[in-house]
Amino acid sequence: MSLPLDALKLITAPMVDQSDLPFRILCRRYGATLTYTQMFMASDLISDQSYRREILEELRAGWTAPFGRPVAVQLAGNDPETIVEAARLVEPYCDAIDLNLGCPQKKAELGHFGGxxxxxxxxxxxxTSIVSGLSQSLTVPIFVKMRLCSPVRDTVTLAKELVSSGASVVCLHARYVSSRRRRKGAADLNWVAQMKKTFQYEGISAQVISNGNVRVYQDIQENLKITGADGVMIGEAALGNPKIFSASSAVNYLGCIDLxxxxxxxxxxxxxxxxLKHVRQHVKSFFAYHDFIVRTANFHAFCEALTCCTNLEGIRSLLSKIKIQGWDRFAGDNQAID
Known part of the structure; x- marks a missing residue:
């Protein structure tokens, strides 16, 4: 484990099409101690030259960027040799490799990977073979991000086997794997606590990260209190409020514009x-996070106007227009903004 333990305290989760470099840097600026890339398919990294070039160029840019590190690259797949080969490609530009054992999406079910x-x-x-291969072949630490097993009591057993195979960090999103009900109900943080207690009792040195049930900064503290985990991973709440790591948040629409x-x-x-599509999604999330914005009549008009922006300058123009007119007086239109 070459990463300092305090790097595991506040982690930005891997999120499909949303864990881009600018967003990761933004989270680091506001207190995230470690960020994740989105999930990358190991087989595509090997076989798709364009996909590989795009990923490596982004990782290289982040490697030297202020607040670009530390970063963990998450890989998915079901073939140990392929994942090790893909990991070797990204290893020079990351601080850890994470194996995705939690993705609940339909494509993961069809491809038999993730959760x-x-x-x-x-x-x-x-x-365990994938983790073993990664651990024996790489110099960076190996993490795993998993969900609850069924029966649930098997969760800690599997985690112990993954650690024995070479994982130094286990992140548990304490929900079950389901392609149709990915976030139904609250995460059962008691199983994170059970995993941490078992590791401590049995002298297992691997770190345990808790994922789930965080909406505001106070939830982070409550999560740690319940689980005793070494850190907390935050996903959707960070999308809406990258300042969540520093107990800060926008208090009005002007704060959303500044962010x-x-x-x-x-x-x-x-x-x-x-x-551009994903930039618009991020900007929308910064506003949609806040009830005092979503409940206003103008939120729909804002979303429509944002969709019509054809470049970054267009988005800036839209934000400037709102700043000048005021949120309550803003009237969007469906004309392209560039």
């Missing part, structure tokens, strides 16, 4: 690391 590698004990050997402007500047500083 679908932990549903049957017959598949555990695939997961969006800061993000847009990072997008300009690191061009070609995020698509």
């Amino acid at each position: 679908y590698l932990i549903l049957s004990k017959a598949d555990w050997r695939i997961a 969006a402007d800061e993000y847009l500047t990072l997008c300009e500083n690191y061009p070609d690391t995020v698509t």
